[in-house]
Amino acid sequence: MSTTSSGPDKKRVGILISGRGSNMVSLIEAARAGDYPAEIVCVISNRPEAAGLARAEALGIPTQAIDHKAFASREAFEVELDRALRGHGVEIVACAGFMRKMTAGFVEGWRDAMINIHPSLLPSYKGLHTHARALEDGVKIAGCTVHFVRPELDSGPIIAQVAVPVLDGDSEDSLAARILEAEHRLYPHALAMVASGAAKVEGDRVAYRQFQINQMNSLYWPPLS
Structure with a gap:
């Protein structure tokens, strides 16, 4: 069961992590408040072993691991990452210890919508x-x-x-x-x-x-x- 509440005025946020996700947890907990203007709709990691994935699942947030090592290029990985984010209807991307250099193309695709x-x-x-x-x-x-x-x-x-x-x-x-x-x-x-x-x-x-x-x-x- 999700711990976030949905509403028409709440922006849909996807969090990117690579590790334990301590900042991720602070965002998820803040978004529990009814008057918070965003909801966390997914947590995605480029490392399947990232401890933050289990922490997010325990807090009721949908998670996904997209292992960058499984892709032949940085661009191919980012195509799948972009697809996953947009599939969740993400409007704002919040990087929280995402230890992966992004291409200019990916960054520009989320210009002024990724923090x-x-x-x-x-x-x-x-x-x-x-x-x-x-x-x-x-x-x-x-x-x-x-x-x-x-x-x-x-x-x-x-x-x-x-x-x-x-x-x-x-x-x-x-x-x-x-x-x-x-x-x-x-x-x-x-x-x-x-x-x-x-x-x-x-x-x-x-x-x-x-x-x-x-x-x-x-x-x-x-x-x-």
Whole structure:
């Protein structure tokens, strides 16, 4: 039995994963709320062994594994992936730890309808090993970003960000854990803005509509005395 409720005003969301799907779970749980503007209609993984598939099934979400290794080319895999998404009537694609580089053709086919979360304050620290690189550079504030997907790696109009302080003695693991906790709150918030129409791409930036900004405080780290 599905845990999401369907309605005419809810956008249909498909989640792409490759691993355990912790951000996936945060989106599924957020979508349980009756006033949430999106419903999760499927979870698809390019890795049949991904732990997130079982987690999604336990939460009542239809799942599908499309093993990219079974296809002769990246394009052939994406044809099947696109078919699966459209077969579920997906309107918004949410990448949640989908560790597969996409072709420009696939990305453009979902232009302004595919979003991703990245564990840094983009445009800083694109790619892998973001936390290690941030610690090596000695930054005092790290964070995460939700953005619309573009063909260039970790690029595209930024929807939402959250800043996370870097603490003395932080390791890569401790910083990653703190940022992941922030991701679990940021991603549902960003998806809701996109699904409701409060955040839309204009030109190549995101403009906010129907959204009351009531937090204007700056974050100082270390805090001001």
